[in-house]
Amino acid sequence: MTKARNLIAGTFFILVFILSSCGSPTPEVITVVVTATSAPTEAATATSDAPPAPVTLGGPQNGETIKWIDGSVLVYIPSGNFSMGDGGYDAPVHSISLDGYWIQQTKVTNRMYDQCVKAGVCSAPTQELGGPVFTNPEFASHPVVGVNWDQSQAYCNWIQGNLPTEAQWEKAARGANGNTYPWGNAAPTCGLLNFANCYGRTTHVDAYADGKSPFGLYDMAGNVFEWIFDLYDANYYSQSPAENPTGPASGKYRVVRGSSFETDDVQIASAIRRYNEQTDTGRDIGFRCVVPAPQPFAPYCQLTAHVPASQVEAVNSCALPEGVQVNQYCQQGDGFGVVQISFGATWEERGTRITCEEKIEGGLRTLTCRGPRSIESTNEIVVCNPECTNQPDVSSLNAFCDSGYTLDPATGACSYTPILAQPTAGGCPIGYVTVMRGSQQSCAVGPAADGSCPIGLYFDDLAGMCAPPNGETNAPFGIDNATLASQTYAGCAAGYSYNEGFQCCQPAPGGVNPTCASGFIFDQNSAACVPVKEEALGGTGCITVRVNTVKCSEWVDKVCEPIPSEARCIANLNCRWIENEDKCVLRSIPLNK
Numbered sequence: 223m224t225k226a227r228n229l230i231a232g233t234f235f236i237l238v239f240i241l242s243s244c245g246s247p248t249p250e251v252i253t254v255v256v257t258a259t260s261a262p263t264e265a266a267t268a269t270s271d272a273p274p275a276p277v278t279l280g281g282p283q284n285g286e287t288i289k290w291i292d293g294s295v296l297v298y299i300p301s302g303n304f305s306m307g308d309g310g311y312d313a314p315v316h317s318i319s320l321d322g323y324w325i326q327q328t329k330v331t332n333r334m335y336d337q338c339v340k341a342g343v344c345s346a347p348t349q350e351l352g353g354p355v356f357t358n359p360e361f362a363s364h365p366v367v368g369v370n371w372d373q374s375q376a377y378c379n380w381i382q383g384n385l386p387t388e389a390q391w392e393k394a395a396r397g398a399n400g401n402t403y404p405w406g407n408a409a410p411t412c413g414l415l416n417f418a419n420c421y422g423r424t425t426h427v428d429a430y431a432d433g434k435s436p437f438g439l440y441d442m443a444g445n446v447f448e449w450i451f452d453l454y455d456a457n458y459y460s461q462s463p464a465e466n467p468t469g470p471a472s473g474k475y476r477v478v479r480g481s482s483f484e485t486d487d488v489q490i491a492s493a494i495r496r497y498n499e500q501t502d503t504g505r506d507i508g509f510r511c512v513v514p515a516p517q518p519f520a521p522y523c524q525l526t527a528h529v530p531a532s533q534v535e536a537v538n539s540c541a542l543p544e545g546v547q548v549n550q551y552c553q554q555g556d557g558f559g560v561v562q563i564s565f566g567a568t569w570e571e572r573g574t575r576i577t578c579e580e581k582i583e584g585g586l587r588t589l590t591c592r593g594p595r596s597i598e599s600t601n602e603i604v605v606c607n608p609e610c611t612n613q614p615d616v617s618s619l620n621a622f623c624d625s626g627y628t629l630d631p632a633t634g635a636c637s638y639t640p641i642l643a644q645p646t647a648g649g650c651p652i653g654y655v656t657v658m659r660g661s662q663q664s665c666a667v668g669p670a671a672d673g674s675c676p677i678g679l680y681f682d683d684l685a686g687m688c689a690p691p692n693g694e695t696n697a698p699f700g701i702d703n704a705t706l707a708s709q710t711y712a713g714c715a716a717g718y719s720y721n722e723g724f725q726c727c728q729p730a731p732g733g734v735n736p737t738c739a740s741g742f743i744f745d746q747n748s749a750a751c752v753p754v755k756e757e758a759l760g761g762t763g764c765i766t767v768r769v770n771t772v773k774c775s776e777w778v779d780k781v782c783e784p785i786p787s788e789a790r791c792i793a794n795l796n797c798r799w800i801e802n803e804d805k806c807v808l809r810s811i812p813l814n815k
Contacts, residue, residue, distance in 0.1 A: 305317055331365060625676055
């Protein structure tokens with residue numbers, strides 16, 4: 223065994239992850255650096271090199287989730303047919319069959335992308351005018367923007383993945399039943415997604431739970447557009463293969479799907495296709511990744527403890543404020559709405575289509591709001607009781623680590639500490655389960671206190687243990703077996719090196735250990751990652767008031783109306799095409815104008 227380790231030390235292992243179909247996105251080549259560096263934790267005890275007997279797995283099921291190496295959560299989309307397209311000029315309805323794949327539950331956040339930058343793999347995004355500041359911790363859980371197609375694809379390669387194909391993205395957004403929108407067929411509202419300047423900027427990637435797709439994915443509509451792997455061809459749907467299409471072989475543009483915080487309601491449907499220059503960036507374009515066949519990366523040597531969201535509740539014992547529209551009128555061509563609100567309440571317009579001024583007259587507190595000219599419009603104001611809070615109280619809760627890790631309460635660090643596979647007289651320790659390998663009992667890693675498996679594993683119901691999606695049950699997660707680790711792990715992501723003695727990945731010089739996942743923030747008092755909630759509209763102690771303003775003058779469109787063709791019209795994100803009138807109009811103009 224010692225000779226084997228000496229042979230391994232200082233060598234490079236190259237693992238090529240080959241996607242399942244011909245014409246698939248280019249696979250990533252991952253280089254694993256095996257070094258004999260100083261130990262981050264106490265040395266593990268040597269065990270037998272004999273491979274254990276196999277364990278029968280049931281395999282990942284529809285909607286299964288796993289925590290992944292960049293702090294994201296991957297969701298499993300099962301194989302099968304679905305109806306793609308909506309009958310538009312470049313999106314005829316057709317049936318497509320896809321193999322099963324894993325896709326990120328949220329868009330890639332600034333915090334996730336920053337880890338890739340610090341690993342030396344990704345280049346920093348462009349700071350876009352009006353976009354969130356990439357380096358500002360306040361926006362850590364907002365989607366990264368200012369990245370072009372190549373930057374997005376490089377990130378996906380880093381985590382064993384690729385940008386999703388159009389077919390993969392649309393199935394994940396619409397579900398097998400072909401919903402119009404991710405949440406179903408009901409009309410978009412500001413409570414379902416961040417669109418039409420409801421909020422005026424990007425929001426947390428998991429802020430809209432009610433707008434999730436049938437597979438449980440967030441933000442498949444709204445917040446920011448998403449880069450897609452495919453090149454764009456308006457005629458591709460009519461000639462694409464029926465199985466696992468990956469887009470045309472050539473083209474000038476890359477596909478962009480979804481919608482943004484500025485997109486109006488008639489442009490939200492999930493089947494709408496868009497495109498952009500591959501080198502373009504924007505304040506409202508981000509991405510998420512598909513990992514077709516996740517391979518078992520070795521565990522990180524160190525993680526940060528966290529307090530599970532399921533164990534905390536927001537403070538909600540507070541009175542709701544009052545808010546109601548009491549009048550509307552025209553003045554000098556503008557439409558106005560008047561809203562009466564409670565004294566002491568805070569308020570904010572949602573979006574840029576109304577502006578409000580506060581007045582106190584006759585013992586009443588009112589907001590006079592001016593709407594957009596030349597159209598009848600409905601907008602929203604959020605009115606809140608400032609005594610309330612949306613943030614959870616974690617003072618009485620204890621942080622914990624994933625199974626296979628030991629907590630240092632003083633620092634909040636979780637150090638990887640694999641155990642012997644053989645159960646003791648008292649059985650397997652907390653965080654582990656007992657499984658049968660042939661005729662022998664053995665310890666295997668199980669769910670932690672929050673019910674989740676360690677990074678890269680899902681809970682297999684048939685086996686009753688946490689297992690890697692590729693079915694490699696001999697990969698010794700949480701178990702001390704250096705030989706099996708070297709044989710079964712897919713090494714480490716670029717920017718991390720494998721420590722053979724401790725069977726885990728540690729950051730290269732200048733790199734960082736993974737920190738809090740999306741939806742969490744590091745709390746100094748708890749020395750742990752704690753849930754942080756950004757309510758996109760209101761939340762505890764808040765109400766939403768709909769403000770109606772009337773049409774008081776006519777509008778002359780000098781931007782979109784002169785565009786003569788549908789193709790040029792939909793290429794302009796400020797415009798939409800009216801089929802029955804063969805006319806291009808501004809997106810802000812209602813269909814019945």
